[in-house]
Amino acid sequence: MEEISTFEIHEPLDMHLHLRDGDMLSLVGPLTSQTFSGALIMPNLVPPITTKEALLAYKERINEACYKDKFEPLVTLFFKNDYTYEFLNDIKDQIIGIKLYPAGVTTNSETGVSSMDIEVLRPTLESMSKLGIPLCIHGETNGFVMDREKEFMPIYESLAVAFPKLKIIMEHITTKDAIELLDKYDNLYATVTMHHLLITLDDVAGGMLKPHLFCKPIAKRPEDRTALLSAALKAHPKLMFGSDSAPHPKHKKESCGCAAGVFTSPIALQVLTQLFEKHGCLDNLNKFISLNAQKIYNLNLAKKTIKLIKKDFVVPTAYEYKNESVIPMYAGEIISWSIMSIN
Template sequence: MSISINSPADFHVHLRQGAISELIVPHVSKGGFDVAYVMPNLKPPVTSTEQALRYKADLERIDPNVTYLMTLYLCPELTADEIRKANKAGVYGVKSYPRGVTTNSDGGIESYEAYYPIFEAMQEVDMVLNLHGEVPSDANTNIHVLNAEPSFLPHLFKIHEAFPALRIVLEHATTRAAVEAVKKCGPTVACSITAHHLALIVDDWAGQSWNFCKPVAKYPDDRRALQDIVREGHPRFFLGSDSAPHPPHAKSTSSPTHACAAGVYTSPILLPLVAHLLESFGALDKLEGFTSVNGRSFYKYPVEGQRYSRTVFLRKTKPGTLVDAKYALGAESLVPFWAGKEIGWEIFDGTAD
């Protein structure tokens, strides 16, 4: 059995910087994708048009076969003029990180109202606002990793009400509450869903550091809500992998001063993994919509008149086909999500079945 998918696009991926990028960036294409919506939480974060264009050039040097859609990091230094400049330069969005909720978010925001002039400019030029939908943990208000996403949703409603024409993506949803919130908001609000959140629940990361990510996977009913909305084929829900590489020593160990790194790495197996998961809950016929059509439509990419640039072919694997245990390049190495587990699909060149 084989299927083909027109030009899959990953609308949320971390490609890092420095030596590790040499290993990571080619895995976008290896995993079946030729469009990558690139996150800006580097050190230092990408806060200007010039930084975004330099970063894009470096990614293109590593693998010119992928189209990199760049984003800026929402921060106090960002201005409305910079938004207009970035838009003219082809930057697609601005990513908001609440302070301290995930990797490299120490410079994240604490109050959204302070950024209303930025949101106004973004609405004016039709630039996308990407929201990491959590609030920081706070013992005094009983906020923690399991309810951080539902606690964020009032912020989504408030921003959407203030800027109804602003395109907003609630990133990597993990809860039924988030799914229902996005549906309620209407056509200018969409949602990305990761492959790993279609697979995991709380029990899969509690005590298993390789499955630990932010936002954390939630309850079985939450996972069911994500699977159901994919199975429905809702046009405002699409793949954003949040593939987030961390070296093995940062994932497998923790100490009182160094917690386990939050993130799972799916890029090199992404399309086969999504096919495997969608097949498992009866949604394989929605694969192209979820991985290509829905996200491209919301992001208005490609622009009118352009065509898809790649067709990716998938076929069923032989029984016992396992995901590689590790990927390495020089001194850098990464352990992927699903390492050592059986996977039901693989990419092939389409010339033979």
């Protein structure tokens, strides 16, 4: 058998990304925009993005920090119960979706919704449904850390039933339960990160504690990873790649109270190629990393081809800009695929 030595990814999309702001945006923006065609950008800044002015200003800052050619920042609003139909109608062409955070479940989610009661959420969700604005959800309860996503499943089900025309995206799913739910409701979709295809809680806390692999939702059990990986490898049509790449300064990761987030943007294409090749599923990678999302979100992108070559890539030990320093996943380790060209 001839060994595959190059592979092309077309119009890669990262459907769940944190770009932050300020110097951190300047550091991480180019690392995504160089290789990806688009990315769905999370609105959980401080304060969160809840107005048209803030949205457009943030989009402008993103465009300034990023490669402009062939990269589209797909920006989102931070969900609020009191958005009016008029407001949403006015802003709908500027956003790709609205991100809902239950209060307190992750970084900068303090101002998220304090109740997942459907009647409380109904006015905004009905407007979104009518206007065709997708709902992206961080689906975790405030329960025991290993149960939070599983406990959220009945809420996803209620929402899917109550708003059958609303596209609901279960963000960064981490459990077998969530994978099973995908096939149960037509209007439920999901993103999955790269790291949740690769690690379990064992990698975070089974040996030494690894703060750079600590994220929310926390990595789960081996049977969960198996279910996620299996769905990704077969390019389940309702599952999209969303890195949830979440940069935190080094000093906030290696300290008494380490912030949640794994930084994967600059290594995602190489590592995913390695992973899909290892399992003999390279034919499905373009669906997982682009085509599924294009269909789900009706995207129309400029052509962009990333050519990878099977050649060692040593992951930098850190990415730095001014006073910011971010440690990537696999820092200092070797990946067997490198990026050869971007056109």
